[in-house]
Amino acid sequence: MLIIVKNNINEISRVCDIVRKFCEEHNVSNEKCHDITLILDEIITNIVNYAYPDNKEHELSVDIDKIGVHITLRLVDSGIAFDPLAQADPDVESSLEERKVGGLGIFIAKQLSDELKYSRINGQNQLDIRVAIYSEGKDNGN
Template identity: 30%
Template structure:
């Protein structure tokens, strides 16, 4: 059976660093090509860091970030879940990367880059949890 990763961390930036170590170990065990391992790390780090930075404090804050990663049918599937207030980062319009810097809205570039690196990216909300599922090509 191919390796899988199942890890739950607190929603803080220090824990995201530990998550990256676990992702690196998963990529080695799964023998992912370096390009795929790098994309996986960038995608999961961005999504988990978003929870830590934007959903980890205040009313309705997340108390955990749960990450699962597995391989299936030529893809690497990463699921990032949290129990914070409802927020769909995919509902924001894509940033206008052609606009001058001073004319651009703040934020949104991380999710934009994640979309560019994944085959698909889907958001859902169920049972009081936000869930983002990112599908990446496993062949690089």
């Protein structure tokens, strides 16, 4: 299912509502649905805030699908080239005083995804995300 989104923060709750409905219709657990909407929230927030320095209205797309035991998300935008996977992770071991405010959104999206793949194709950013909808098999490192 393809969702067209404007580069506006207020679009995020609308997208998340559509995705929650999609999850319900495809019997995705509330817990996994929470993770999927949080990933989308973080990635779209990042695109809206940084992809279009011209501050004009643009559109990006979110394609959500259920393939086997995975929910797949493909986000495409025509903003400036940005590979979220190339960004340094925040230092989650640093003290309160040293801990930097920010940089957490992409990190959370990475933590919650089973697979993330970035490509720059024909002047567009394409991010492919896979989330297994059964929690078995996901190694949380605990």
